[in-house]
Amino acid sequence: MANKDSINSKQRILGAAEQIFAEVGFDGARVDDIASKAGVNKALIYYYFESKDAILDELFEKLMADGKSLQSQTLSDYPDMNREDMFMAFMEKNLEFALSHKNLIKIALTESMKSNSKHSGLLKRCDMVIEGELEYIKKIYDSKGLAFPYSKKELAVMEFFTGIMPIFNYAAYSDAFEDYYEMSETELKETFIRVFRLTHMSAHQKLYGK
Amino acid sequence: MANKDSINSKQRILGAAEQIFAEVGFDGARVDDIASKAGVNKALIYYYFESKDAILDELFEKLMADGKSLQSQTLSDYPDMNREDMFMAFMEKNLEFALSHKNLIKIALTESMKSNSKHSGLLKRCDMVIEGELEYIKKIYDSKGLAFPYSKKELAVMEFFTGIMPIFNYAAYSDAFEDYYEMSETELKETFIRVFRLTHMSAHQKLYGK
Amino acid sequence: MANKDSINSKQRILGAAEQIFAEVGFDGARVDDIASKAGVNKALIYYYFESKDAILDELFEKLMADGKSLQSQTLSDYPDMNREDMFMAFMEKNLEFALSHKNLIKIALTESMKSNSKHSGLLKRCDMVIEGELEYIKKIYDSKGLAFPYSKKELAVMEFFTGIMPIFNYAAYSDAFEDYYEMSETELKETFIRVFRLTHMSAHQKLYGK
Amino acid sequence: MANKDSINSKQRILGAAEQIFAEVGFDGARVDDIASKAGVNKALIYYYFESKDAILDELFEKLMADGKSLQSQTLSDYPDMNREDMFMAFMEKNLEFALSHKNLIKIALTESMKSNSKHSGLLKRCDMVIEGELEYIKKIYDSKGLAFPYSKKELAVMEFFTGIMPIFNYAAYSDAFEDYYEMSETELKETFIRVFRLTHMSAHQKLYGK
DNA sequence: AATGAATGAGTGTTCATTCAT
DNA sequence: AATGAATGAACACTCATTCAT
The missing domain is CATH 1.10.10.60 (Homeodomain-like)
Structure with missing residues (x-):
C-alpha cells in the first residue's frame, strides 16, 4: 500500500x-x-x-482561470445572442460550466459573503465579465452608428443581480431545488433557461436590443 | 455588579x-x-x-417570523402590482426587509448551501412565498374566467431564481457592491428596482399579465 | 474533583x-x-x-525581579567585603539565591546561548550587577581620594567570567558535581566559597583592595 | 545529478x-x-x-577527541606555567581551541544541564583534565620532595568552576559579550587572559606555587 | 549516493461547554 | 442573573523517520 x-x-x-x-x-x-x-x-x-487556506487559494485560482477561459470562448463564439441557436449554445456553455464548478461556486459565494474575507475576488471576477459584456454591446451600438445610452453602473447592477448571480445560484442550489420540487436535472435546466430568457435576456433586448 | x-x-x-x-x-x-x-x-x-446552535435556531425563527409577517402584509396591501405606486411600495417594503435582515439572510444563504445543513429551511420558506404568489395570481385568472396555464414548477423556478434570490442577493451583497462600484445606497436601490422591474416584473406581466 | x-x-x-x-x-x-x-x-x-513562550517570559520576569531584589539587599548590607563576616554573609546570600533559583538559572543559561534568543536578558542583567559593583568600588576609591584606575570593560570581564558566571554555574551544575565527586551539598558549598575567595575575591583585592 | x-x-x-x-x-x-x-x-x-541523535553523538565524539588531543599537547608542551611565555602560549592554545569549538561547546553546556541527559559526558571530560592537572602538580611537589597537601576534591572544584568553565563560558558567550560591551575579539581575549591570570592562575600559585 | 513522496505519532493551541459560587 | 475557573475533545500543523526508485 x-x-x-x-x-x-x-x-x-x-x-x-x-x-x-x-x-x-x-x-x-x-x-x-x-x-x-x-x-x-x-x-x-x-x-x-502551506496551510488549509492555501488549498482554498489554489482551488479559487483554478476557478478564476476556468472562468476566464469560459469567457474568452463565449465572447467570440456567439456574436449574435438574439439568434436562438446562439443563445441556447451560450446558455448551455454557461450552465455546464456552472454545474461542473458548482462546488467551487458554493465556496466562493459563501466566502465572499464574509465581511473580512480574504477571498473576495467574486466582484472583481464578475466585473471582468461585465466589462466584457459592455464592450460587446458597445460594439453593436457602434456598428449601428448609435451612442450607447446606459451607464456602466446600470449595466453592472443588471448583469450582476439578474445575469451572473442567477447562474451562480443555479449552480449552488440546483441540487436542493431538484430535490425539493422533484424535478429532474434536465427539467430544471430547461425551465431555468426559459425563465432566464424571459427575464435577463428579455431585458437585454429591451435595453440594447434590435 | x-x-x-x-x-x-x-x-x-x-x-x-x-x-x-x-x-x-x-x-x-x-x-x-x-x-x-x-x-x-x-x-x-x-x-x-443550550448551545451555539440554539442561538442560530432562535435567530432563524425570528427571520422566518418576520418573513411571514412581511408576506401577509404585502399580499393584502398591494392587490395590483401593475399599478406603479403599488409596485414601488411593494419593492420598498421588500428591499427594506432585505436590508434590515441582511445579516440573517447572509447566514441563511450560507447555511442552506451546506449539503448536510440542519438549517435548510430556505427552500421551504421560499416555497411558502411562491405558494402565496400562486394563489394570488390564480385569483386574478379566476376573476377573468381564465384557466391558469402555467405549472407550479415553472412559477417556482422563476420566483426563486429571478425574484426571491435577487432580493436576497441584494441583501447579502449590496454593501460589497456599493463599495466596489462606488454607488450610494440610494443609487443602488433605485437602479436595482429599475432592473428588477425590467426582468422579473416584466416576465410576470408576460406570463400572467394584462 | x-x-x-x-x-x-x-x-x-x-x-x-x-x-x-x-x-x-x-x-x-x-x-x-x-x-x-x-x-x-x-x-x-x-x-x-497566551502560549508556552509566555510561561517562560513570566518565569524570567520573576527571576529578574528576585535578582534585583537580591542585589539591592546585598549592596547596602555588606559595606566592607574585606571583613570576613561580611564576605561570608554575602556569599551565603548569593549561593542561597543561586540554589533556590537553580532551575531558572539553568533555563536562562541555556536560552541565552541561542543566537537568535528572544530571552537574551542575561547580559543586561549581569551588567546591572556590574554597574552596581562599579559604583560601590568607585565610592571606596573616592573616599580615599584616589582616581579609579580601571576601565568598565576590564571590570565587566572580570565580574562576568570569574564572579557571576561561576555562581550561575554553581547553581546549574552543583547537583551533577556533587553526584560525580560524591560530595555533600555542604562540602561543595564550603569548598566553592574557599575557591571563590581565592580567585575572584583575591583579584578584587588586588585590583581595588586595601 | x-x-x-x-x-x-x-x-x-x-x-x-x-x-x-x-x-x-x-x-x-x-x-x-x-x-x-x-x-x-x-x-x-x-x-x-541513524537518527538526529546520532549526528549529535558524532559531533560530540569529535569534540572529545579534539579535547584529548589538546590536553595531551599542552601538558607536555608547557612544563612551567609560571613562566610568562609558557602561560601565554598555554592560554592561546586553550582559547583558540575554545573559539574554534564554540558551537560544540555551547551544545555540550546546554545538553549537560538537562537532568536526564544522554550526553552528560561533560563532567567526565572535565575530570580527565583535572586528573591531568593533578598528576602534573603532584610531579612538581614530588620533585621538591614535598607532600601534596590538597585533596582531589578541592582541586576539582577549583579547576572546574574557575578554570575550565570560564574558558567554556568564554567560548559560549564571547560573541554576545563582544556585542554587548562593544569590544573587539582581540580586546576581549587579552582582557580575559589578564583576568584569568589574576584569578585562576593566581590561585594556582597560592596553592601549588613556588 | 541521492531524492521526492509518504507517514505515524505527536505538539501547541482552540473551542464549545460545564461547574461552583 | 452572572461569573471566573476548569475541561474533553478536537484542531491545524509539525517532525523525525521511512520508502521506492
Whole structure:
C-alpha cells in the first residue's frame, strides 16, 4: 500500500477539499477529513500545501482561470445572442460550466459573503465579465452608428443581480431545488433557461436590443 | 455588579451573534467573541441558550417570523402590482426587509448551501412565498374566467431564481457592491428596482399579465 | 474533583513549567507534561498564558525581579567585603539565591546561548550587577581620594567570567558535581566559597583592595 | 545529478548540524533545516546517520577527541606555567581551541544541564583534565620532595568552576559579550587572559606555587 | 549516493461547554 | 442573573523517520 499513484496525490487532495469545502464550508471542513477522502496521510497535505487556506487559494485560482477561459470562448463564439441557436449554445456553455464548478461556486459565494474575507475576488471576477459584456454591446451600438445610452453602473447592477448571480445560484442550489420540487436535472435546466430568457435576456433586448 | 441592563443580556447576545455569524459564518464564529461583543460573560450565553446552535435556531425563527409577517402584509396591501405606486411600495417594503435582515439572510444563504445543513429551511420558506404568489395570481385568472396555464414548477423556478434570490442577493451583497462600484445606497436601490422591474416584473406581466 | 485550590492553579503551572524546562530544556518540554505535573487540564494553561513562550517570559520576569531584589539587599548590607563576616554573609546570600533559583538559572543559561534568543536578558542583567559593583568600588576609591584606575570593560570581564558566571554555574551544575565527586551539598558549598575567595575575591583585592 | 562534491555530503551535514544545534539547541533544531543548510536532501541524512541523535553523538565524539588531543599537547608542551611565555602560549592554545569549538561547546553546556541527559559526558571530560592537572602538580611537589597537601576534591572544584568553565563560558558567550560591551575579539581575549591570570592562575600559585 | 513522496505519532493551541459560587 | 475557573475533545500543523526508485 503505497504510492503507485503518487503523481495524483496533490490532485486527489484538491478534489477532496473541493467536495468537503462545498459540503460543510471552509471553516466547517477538517483537514483530517480531507486527508481521509483523498486517501492520503494528513501530513502529505502539508507537504503540498502551506496551510488549509492555501488549498482554498489554489482551488479559487483554478476557478478564476476556468472562468476566464469560459469567457474568452463565449465572447467570440456567439456574436449574435438574439439568434436562438446562439443563445441556447451560450446558455448551455454557461450552465455546464456552472454545474461542473458548482462546488467551487458554493465556496466562493459563501466566502465572499464574509465581511473580512480574504477571498473576495467574486466582484472583481464578475466585473471582468461585465466589462466584457459592455464592450460587446458597445460594439453593436457602434456598428449601428448609435451612442450607447446606459451607464456602466446600470449595466453592472443588471448583469450582476439578474445575469451572473442567477447562474451562480443555479449552480449552488440546483441540487436542493431538484430535490425539493422533484424535478429532474434536465427539467430544471430547461425551465431555468426559459425563465432566464424571459427575464435577463428579455431585458437585454429591451435595453440594447434590435 | 453592573447589571442595570440585565434584562437585555439575551437580546445583546442575539444581536452580537447575528453580527458575528454574518461576518465570519457560523462555523467561523467563536462563542468567546459573541460574549465579548455582547459584553457578557461567556457562561451566561449557556444560561440563555443550550448551545451555539440554539442561538442560530432562535435567530432563524425570528427571520422566518418576520418573513411571514412581511408576506401577509404585502399580499393584502398591494392587490395590483401593475399599478406603479403599488409596485414601488411593494419593492420598498421588500428591499427594506432585505436590508434590515441582511445579516440573517447572509447566514441563511450560507447555511442552506451546506449539503448536510440542519438549517435548510430556505427552500421551504421560499416555497411558502411562491405558494402565496400562486394563489394570488390564480385569483386574478379566476376573476377573468381564465384557466391558469402555467405549472407550479415553472412559477417556482422563476420566483426563486429571478425574484426571491435577487432580493436576497441584494441583501447579502449590496454593501460589497456599493463599495466596489462606488454607488450610494440610494443609487443602488433605485437602479436595482429599475432592473428588477425590467426582468422579473416584466416576465410576470408576460406570463400572467394584462 | 474540582477547584478547591483554584487560586493556586496558575502558580502550580509556573512551578511545573520551571521544573520541566530545567529538566529537558524549553524546546524539549511538552505542554502536556507541564499540565500533568501541575495537575491541571492542559487547556487551563492557555487560560492563564497566551502560549508556552509566555510561561517562560513570566518565569524570567520573576527571576529578574528576585535578582534585583537580591542585589539591592546585598549592596547596602555588606559595606566592607574585606571583613570576613561580611564576605561570608554575602556569599551565603548569593549561593542561597543561586540554589533556590537553580532551575531558572539553568533555563536562562541555556536560552541565552541561542543566537537568535528572544530571552537574551542575561547580559543586561549581569551588567546591572556590574554597574552596581562599579559604583560601590568607585565610592571606596573616592573616599580615599584616589582616581579609579580601571576601565568598565576590564571590570565587566572580570565580574562576568570569574564572579557571576561561576555562581550561575554553581547553581546549574552543583547537583551533577556533587553526584560525580560524591560530595555533600555542604562540602561543595564550603569548598566553592574557599575557591571563590581565592580567585575572584583575591583579584578584587588586588585590583581595588586595601 | 549535481554531486561533484558528493564526497563532502556527510561533512556538510555535520557542519550544518553543528551550526544549527548551536543556534537553536538540539531540540529546537529541525532535520529539514539541517538538510537545507547542508544543501542535501533530507533523506540523505538518514543514509549517513541513524537518527538526529546520532549526528549529535558524532559531533560530540569529535569534540572529545579534539579535547584529548589538546590536553595531551599542552601538558607536555608547557612544563612551567609560571613562566610568562609558557602561560601565554598555554592560554592561546586553550582559547583558540575554545573559539574554534564554540558551537560544540555551547551544545555540550546546554545538553549537560538537562537532568536526564544522554550526553552528560561533560563532567567526565572535565575530570580527565583535572586528573591531568593533578598528576602534573603532584610531579612538581614530588620533585621538591614535598607532600601534596590538597585533596582531589578541592582541586576539582577549583579547576572546574574557575578554570575550565570560564574558558567554556568564554567560548559560549564571547560573541554576545563582544556585542554587548562593544569590544573587539582581540580586546576581549587579552582582557580575559589578564583576568584569568589574576584569578585562576593566581590561585594556582597560592596553592601549588613556588 | 541521492531524492521526492509518504507517514505515524505527536505538539501547541482552540473551542464549545460545564461547574461552583 | 452572572461569573471566573476548569475541561474533553478536537484542531491545524509539525517532525523525525521511512520508502521506492
